[in-house]
Amino acid sequence: MIPSAAAAALLTMMFGASVPCDAPAGTVVARILMSGGDGKPISYAITGGDSADFRLRGSTIVVGTNGISPANCGTNQKLTVTATQP
Numbered sequence: 178m179i180p181s182a183a184a185a186a187l188l189t190m191m192f193g194a195s196v197p198c199d200a201p202a203g204t205v206v207a208r209i210l211m212s213g214g215d216g217k218p219i220s221y222a223i224t225g226g227d228s229a230d231f232r233l234r235g236s237t238i239v240v241g242t243n244g245i246s247p248a249n250c251g252t253n254q255k256l257t258v259t260a261t262q263p
Contacts, residue, residue, distance in 0.1 A: 196240065198250035204240040206231060209258065217262040225257035233258070 194207035211219055221233050230245045231238050231254070238256065 194238070196245070198245050198247070200240045200245060202240050202242050202244050203234075205237050206240060207238045209236045209238065209260070211236075211260060214262050219260050219262055222259050222261075223256060224259045225255075227254040227256055230254060231256055 196204065196206045200206075209221060219236075221236065223231075223233055227249065228241075229243070230241050230249055232241045233239075238258070
């Protein structure tokens with residue numbers, strides 16, 4: 178009997194944050210915490226949501242270059258981050 182290859186654990190991503198409207202560009206909003214996977218490096222990409230007010234820097238979400246738009250101040254913004262392994 179040939180043993181079957183073990184299935185890689187599913188990647189799990191969690192983050193949540195609250196940031197003041199006047200937070201300067203580069204302010205860390207959230208750190209992305211990953212678990213599971215197959216041990217290979219993980220890369221991240223913003224694939225939807227408010228990519229103008231926020232951007233990725235490594236495994237952190239930071240306030241974008243121009244800060245948070247006054248039009249978005251006091252509102253809930255969604256950001257979709259995708260994690261992949263080669």
